[in-house]
Amino acid sequence: MTITYVVENGLYINMTNRCTNRCDFCIRKNGDGAYGSDSLWLEREPSKEEVWEAIVAAEPTSYCEIVFCGYGEPTCRLDDMLWVCGQIRATYPALKIRLNTNGHASLIYGEDVASRFAGCFDTVSISLNAPSAEEYDAICHSKYGLAAFDGMFSFAKAVKPYVPCVMFSVVRQFLSQTALEECRRLCDTVGVTLKIREYIS
Numbered sequence: 001m002t003i004t005y006v007v008e009n010g011l012y013i014n015m016t017n018r019c020t021n022r023c024d025f026c027i028r029k030n031g032d033g034a035y036g037s038d039s040l041w042l043e044r045e046p047s048k049e050e051v052w053e054a055i056v057a058a059e060p061t062s063y064c065e066i067v068f069c070g071y072g073e074p075t076c077r078l079d080d081m082l083w084v085c086g087q088i089r090a091t092y093p094a095l096k097i098r099l100n101t102n103g104h105a106s107l108i109y110g111e112d113v114a115s116r117f118a119g120c121f122d123t124v125s126i127s128l129n130a131p132s133a134e135e136y137d138a139i140c141h142s143k144y145g146l147a148a149f150d151g152m153f154s155f156a157k158a159v160k161p162y163v164p165c166v167m168f169s170v171v172r173q174f175l176s177q178t179a180l181e182e183c184r185r186l187c188d189t190v191g192v193t194l195k196i197r198e199y200i201s
């Protein structure tokens with residue numbers, strides 16, 4: 001069972017295969033792993049203690065940052081992820097921690113959970129994916145339907161006071177030039193940096 005894997009200088013954490021989206025560009029559609037990792041399909045979700053043990057065993061200080069990402073949406077295990085963050089902060093205070101998320105945490109829990117992120121992350125990278133609810137739904141096929149986009153965008157605004165760096169990301173190959181420009185404008189309205197990434201096939 002692969003709980004940690006390495007991407008460039010980051011130690012990535014794979015806690016769950018659950019997700020609230022079914023994105024057209026999801027790496028899970030193209031194989032079993034990512035960036036040369038072993039299979040990221042989990043035979044079961046590791047306990048938070050097992051995740052922590054796997055991080056310690058991977059010698060995390062050898063990496064530039066810890067990244068909660070994996071083959072699923074990490075905030076589906078919000079309590080456990082924040083507990084692991086607390087362990088990292090207490091044991092390796094100099095380590096940077098990033099979350100890659102679809103931004104649905106508050107939708108998942110039915111309340112604004114943004115304040116719970118305080119002190120846990122240096123960076124939260126949120127998949128914007130599209131400039132409108134309709135375009136988002138066409139690519140991401142969320143279980144929340146058209147509400148997914150607003151939920152994601154509201155979370156981004158709500159979490160900003162609690163995290164030093166919040167950024168949005170889009171996948172270049174899944175947007176028209178017009179849509180890309182609209183995404184840029186949207187980011188400007190909330191003062192969030194836009195990261196344009198390439199499709200991983």
Ligand code: SF4
Nearest residue numbers: 019021022023026102
């Ligand atoms: S949100 Fe992430 S894990 Fe979920 S389907 Fe989309 S790309 Fe895959």
